[in-house]
Amino acid sequence: MTAYLAKRLAIAAITLALASVVVFAVLEIVPGDPARVMLGMNASEAQVEQLRQQMGLDGGPVQRYLHWAGNLLSLDFGRSYTYSVPVIDLVTERLAVSLPLALIALALSTAIAIPVGLYAASRRGKTGDVISMGAAQLGVAVPNFWFALLLVYLFAVWLRWLPAGGFPGWGAGIWPALKALMLPALALALPQAAILARVTRSALVDVLSEDYIRTARAKGMPWRRVLWGHALRNALIPVVTIMGLQFAFLLAGTIIIENVFYLPGLGRLIFQAITQRDLIVVESVVMLLVATVIAVNLIVDLSYALVDPRLRHRT
Amino acid sequence: MSLLEIENLSLSIGAVPVLSDVDLSVEQGEIVALVGESGSGKSMTALTVMQLLPHAARTSGRVLLDGANLLEASEEHMCTLRGDDIGMVFQEPMTALNPLKTIGEQVAEGIRWHARASRAEAEERTRRILDRVGLPEAKFPLSRYPHELSGGQRQRVVIAIACALKPRLLIADEPTTALDVVLQAQVLDLLRDLVAENRMGLLLISHDLAVVADMADRITILRNGQVMEDGEAAQVLSVRTHPYTRQLAQASTHVPEIRAAAAHNTLDSPQAPLLVVQNLTRDYPGRRLSLLRRGAPTRAVDDVSFSIAPGRSVALVGRSGCGKSTLARMVLALDRPTAGEIRFRGETLTGRSEVELKPARRDMQVVFQDPYGSFDPRQKVVKLVTEPLHLLEKSPSRAERRDMAAAALAEVGLGPDALDRYPHEFSGGQRQRISIARAIITRPRLVVADEPVSALDVSIRAQILDLFADLNARLGIAYLFITHDLTVARAITDEVMVMEEGRVVERGLTHAVLDNPQSGAAQELVSAAPDLKRALERRLREQG
Numbered sequence: 033m034t035a036y037l038a039k040r041l042a043i044a045a046i047t048l049a050l051a052s053v054v055v056f057a058v059l060e061i062v063p064g065d066p067a068r069v070m071l072g073m074n075a076s077e078a079q080v081e082q083l084r085q086q087m088g089l090d091g092g093p094v095q096r097y098l099h100w101a102g103n104l105l106s107l108d109f110g111r112s113y114t115y116s117v118p119v120i121d122l123v124t125e126r127l128a129v130s131l132p133l134a135l136i137a138l139a140l141s142t143a144i145a146i147p148v149g150l151y152a153a154s155r156r157g158k159t160g161d162v163i164s165m166g167a168a169q170l171g172v173a174v175p176n177f178w179f180a181l182l183l184v185y186l187f188a189v190w191l192r193w194l195p196a197g198g199f200p201g202w203g204a205g206i207w208p209a210l211k212a213l214m215l216p217a218l219a220l221a222l223p224q225a226a227i228l229a230r231v232t233r234s235a236l237v238d239v240l241s242e243d244y245i246r247t248a249r250a251k252g253m254p255w256r257r258v259l260w261g262h263a264l265r266n267a268l269i270p271v272v273t274i275m276g277l278q279f280a281f282l283l284a285g286t287i288i289i290e291n292v293f294y295l296p297g298l299g300r301l302i303f304q305a306i307t308q309r310d311l312i313v314v315e316s317v318v319m320l321l322v323a324t325v326i327a328v329n330l331i332v333d334l335s336y337a338l339v340d341p342r343l344r345h346r347t
Numbered sequence: 348m349s350l351l352e353i354e355n356l357s358l359s360i361g362a363v364p365v366l367s368d369v370d371l372s373v374e375q376g377e378i379v380a381l382v383g384e385s386g387s388g389k390s391m392t393a394l395t396v397m398q399l400l401p402h403a404a405r406t407s408g409r410v411l412l413d414g415a416n417l418l419e420a421s422e423e424h425m426c427t428l429r430g431d432d433i434g435m436v437f438q439e440p441m442t443a444l445n446p447l448k449t450i451g452e453q454v455a456e457g458i459r460w461h462a463r464a465s466r467a468e469a470e471e472r473t474r475r476i477l478d479r480v481g482l483p484e485a486k487f488p489l490s491r492y493p494h495e496l497s498g499g500q501r502q503r504v505v506i507a508i509a510c511a512l513k514p515r516l517l518i519a520d521e522p523t524t525a526l527d528v529v530l531q532a533q534v535l536d537l538l539r540d541l542v543a544e545n546r547m548g549l550l551l552i553s554h555d556l557a558v559v560a561d562m563a564d565r566i567t568i569l570r571n572g573q574v575m576e577d578g579e580a581a582q583v584l585s586v587r588t589h590p591y592t593r594q595l596a597q598a599s600t601h602v603p604e605i606r607a608a609a610a611h612n613t614l615d616s617p618q619a620p621l622l623v624v625q626n627l628t629r630d631y632p633g634r635r636l637s638l639l640r641r642g643a644p645t646r647a648v649d650d651v652s653f654s655i656a657p658g659r660s661v662a663l664v665g666r667s668g669c670g671k672s673t674l675a676r677m678v679l680a681l682d683r684p685t686a687g688e689i690r691f692r693g694e695t696l697t698g699r700s701e702v703e704l705k706p707a708r709r710d711m712q713v714v715f716q717d718p719y720g721s722f723d724p725r726q727k728v729v730k731l732v733t734e735p736l737h738l739l740e741k742s743p744s745r746a747e748r749r750d751m752a753a754a755a756l757a758e759v760g761l762g763p764d765a766l767d768r769y770p771h772e773f774s775g776g777q778r779q780r781i782s783i784a785r786a787i788i789t790r791p792r793l794v795v796a797d798e799p800v801s802a803l804d805v806s807i808r809a810q811i812l813d814l815f816a817d818l819n820a821r822l823g824i825a826y827l828f829i830t831h832d833l834t835v836a837r838a839i840t841d842e843v844m845v846m847e848e849g850r851v852v853e854r855g856l857t858h859a860v861l862d863n864p865q866s867g868a869a870q871e872l873v874s875a876a877p878d879l880k881r882a883l884e885r886r887l888r889e890q891g
Contacts, residue, residue: 242442243437243439243442243443244442244443244444244445244446246399246437246443247437247443247444247445247453247505247508248445248456249397249399249429250397250399250429250430250434250435250437250509251429251430251456251457251460251508252425252426252427252428252429252430252431252457252460252461253426253430253456253457253460254422254423254426255422257460261456262445262448265447266445266446266447339447340446340447341446341447341492341494342446342492342494
C-alpha cells in the first residue's frame with residue numbers, strides 16, 4: 033500500500049513537472065518577444081524593456097524556467113500586467129466562485145448519472161433503458177452552452193426562479209450566491225452526467241454477468257440487494273476512472289459557462305487574460321488547472337486502492 | 348414424496364430448445380449425478396431448479412421441491428428458498444466470489460438474510476462453517492479477501508456459502524472441473540461428508556464418469572436436452588445398455604490403438620537426445636514489501652534436469668502450481684531461466700537472441716489448452732495456420748502458403764474448405780485440430796502441449812488423443828505433454844515426469860510409474876485420480 037501510494041505520488045509529481053515545461057515552452061514559442069506581445073505594437077522600447085525585466089525575461093531559457101518554476105513552488109505567481117495586483121490574489125478571489133461551481137457540477141452529475149445508469153442497467157433492453165440512454169445520447173451530443181441558454185430561458189426568463197447571470201458574491205449571503213451558481217452548475221453537469229450515465233450502465237451490465245453475481249443470487253439475495261450490495265461497488269471502478277478523466281473537460285467547460293453567465297470565476301479570468309494578452313496570468317492559471325487535474329487523478333488512483341483490496345497488495 | 352422431483356421439464360431459450368421432457372428425482376441423503384457433454388443442458392437444468400435462468404427462457408412441466416412447484420413460485424418466494432433450502436456450488440471458483448468483499452462477509456451475508464441473525468451470531472456461524480469446510484479461523488481469518496486464497500480454498504468458501512444454512516438440496520455444477528486431481532478428491536470427500544452429515548440431497552453435475560462412478564447413487568445421462576438413460580449409477584455405468592452410455596464410457600478410458608501397439612518399453616534410446624535440460628532453475632522476485640524491500644524470491648522451477656529422445660512422448664504431471672507451465676515456457680524459450688541450460692538438437696537455447704532462436708522455434712511448436720482463446724477471432728483459418736511460416740528460411744509465396752496450410756489441415760483431418768472460414772465457425776474439437784495444424788505446419792520435431800485436451804468433451808478428447816498418437820507415429824514428432832490428468836498421460840505417453848514444488852521427484856516409463864508410484868507426490872496423484880474401472884469395481888464389490 034505504501035509502495036502504491038509512493039509510486040502514484042511520484043508519477044503525479046513527474047507529470048506536473050513535465051506539464052510546467054510544456055506551459056513554459058509554449059510561452060517561449062510564442063513568436064516574438066513576450067513583453068512586446070503583451071504590450072502590443074504601439075508600446076515604446078522603454079516600456080517593453082521595463083516589462084522584460086519585470087517578467088524576468090533576461091537570461092537563458094533554462095535559467096528563466098528554473099526561476100519561474102521556483103517561484104511557482106513558493107506560490108509566487110508574479111504580478112498581473114493588466115490588473116496590477118499579485119496573480120495569487122486574483123486567483124484566490126476567482127477560485128471562490130469556480131471551485132464551488134466545479135464541485136456542485138461534479139456532485140450534480142454524479143447524483144444524476146449513477147441512478148440513471150443503475151435504472152438503465154437493471155431494465156436492460158426494455159423501454160426505460162432505451163429512453164434513458166437516448167436522453168443520455170442527446171446529453172452527450174448537445175454542447176453545454178446550448179443547455180445554458182435553454183436553462184436560462186426556462187428558469188430565469190419564463191419561471192423567474194433563478195437569476196439569469198451574474199454573481200452577488202459570498203458576502204451577499206450563502207443562499208443568493210448558491211442560487212446564482214445553480215444554473216451554471218446544472219449546465220456544466222448535464223453533459224458530464226450523460227457520459228457518466230452511459231459508463232455506469234455499461235460497467236453495471238458487464239458486472240451483472242459476472243459469476244459472483246450469480247453466487248449472490250444463489251444465496252437468496254433479492255435483486256435489489258445484489259444490485260446495490262455487489263454490483264454497484266464493482267462497477268464504480270471504471271466509473272470513477274472516467275469521472276477523473278472527465279474532470280479536465282469540466283474545468284474547460286467552466287471557461288465557456290462562466291462567460292455565458294457572467295460569473296467572475298477562473299474561466300472568465302483566463303478568457304480575459306488571453307484577450308488582454310496578460311501572459312503572466314494565463315501561465316499561472318493554466319498551471320493551476322493542470323495541477324488540479326493531476327491532483328484529481330491522483331485522488332482517483334488512491335480511491336482504487338480503497339475500493340479494491342487486490343490493489344492494496346500490489347506495487 | 349421425493350425431495351426434488353422434475354417432471355416433463357422442457358425449456359427453450361428464445362427459439363432454441365434446450366431441454367425436452369426431462370425427468371429426474373433426488374431423495375433426501377441421496378447423490379444423483381447428471382451427466383452429459385457440453386451443451387447437453389446439465390447446467391440449464393440446475394439453473395431451472397434455482398430459477399436463475401436467462402430472461403428469454405420459457406419452461407414447461409413441473410419442478411417440485413417437497414411437492415411445491417418451483418416453476419410457479421414468485422421471485423420473493425424463490426429468494427427465501429435459494430441459499431436456505433437449496434444451495435448451489437459452481438464450476439469456476441476463481442470468479443465465483445465477489446473480489447471486493449471479505450470471505451467472512453460473503454458467507455455471513457446469506458446467514459444474516461435468511462436466519463435474521465445478528466452480526467455477531469452470523470459471524471459465529473460463519474466461523475463454524477468455514478472451519479467445517481477446512482478453512483480454520485487461525486489460518487484463514489474472516490477478513491481474508493478471495494484473491495488471497497487459492498482455487499481450492501475459494502471453492503471451499505463457495506461450498507461454505509452453499510451449505511451454511513444446511514440446505515435440504517445442494518446442487519453442485521462441475522464443482523471440481525477447475526481443480527487439480529488432489530484438490531478434486533478433497534472437495535469431493537467434503538461434499539460427500541456434508542451430504543451424509545445433514546442428510547442433504549445432492550444433484551451433482553459432471554462430465555466425468557469416473558467421478559460420478561465414485562460418488563453417485565443414481566445417474567441420469569443427458570444428451571441434447573434429452574434423458575438417454577437413468578438408473579442406479581454403478582449398474583448403468585457397468586452394464587452400459589444404452590449405446591450413448593457405452594460410447595461415453597469407452598471414450599473416457601480411450602487409449603489410441605497405434606500407441607497400444609508401438610509403445611516404447613525402455614527409457615534408453617539409441618539416438619542422441621532431441622532436448623536436454625540441465626539444472627534448470629527459475630526464481631520469481633518476491634512481493635514488494637515496501638519501497639526498498641522485497642520478500643524472498645519464489646523458486647518456481649528448482650534444479651530440473653531431463654532429456655527427451657526424438658519421437659518420444661513425455662508427460663509432465665503434477666498439481667497446479669508445481670511449476671509445470673513455467674518449465675514448459677522455458678523449454679519454448681518464452682521465459683529466461685535463472686540458472687541452468689537448455690539444449691535443443693545439440694544447440695544451446697539459453698541466452699540466445701530472437702533471431703538466433705528462429706531455427707529452433709521452427710522445430711519446436713506449441714499447442715495450448717483453450718481452443719477458444721488461442722485464435723484471433725477476426726482472422727481466417729489460412730492466416731492462423733500459416734502464422735509460424737515466418738520462421739522458415741525463405742518466405743513462401745501466397746500460393747505455397749495456401750498449399751502448406753491445406754496439407755497441414757489434411758494431416759489433422761480437416762478439408763481444404765476450412766481455409767477460408769473463421770474460428771467461431773468451428774466446434775471446440777475442430778478448433779483444437781486447427782491449433783495442432785498450426786503447430787505441425789513447420790514440420791517440428793518437438794511439440795509442447797499444455798493441457799491440450801482438458802477443455803474438451805470425452806468423445807472429442809478421444810479423437811484428439813488419436814490424432815496426437817497418429818502424428819507421433821507418422822511424422823515422428825516428440826511430445827512434451829503437460830497434464831494433471833493421469834488418464835491422458837497413460838493414453839498417450841511413453842515416459843512420465845512427476846513434478847512437485849518445482850522439482851522433478853520421479854521419472855520413468857509411464858505405465859511403470861503410474862502402476863507403482865514411488866515418490867509421495869506420485870502416490871498422491873495416482874490415488875486421487877478418478878479411475879472409472881477402479882471405481883466401478885469398488886462399487887460393485889460393496890454392493891455384492
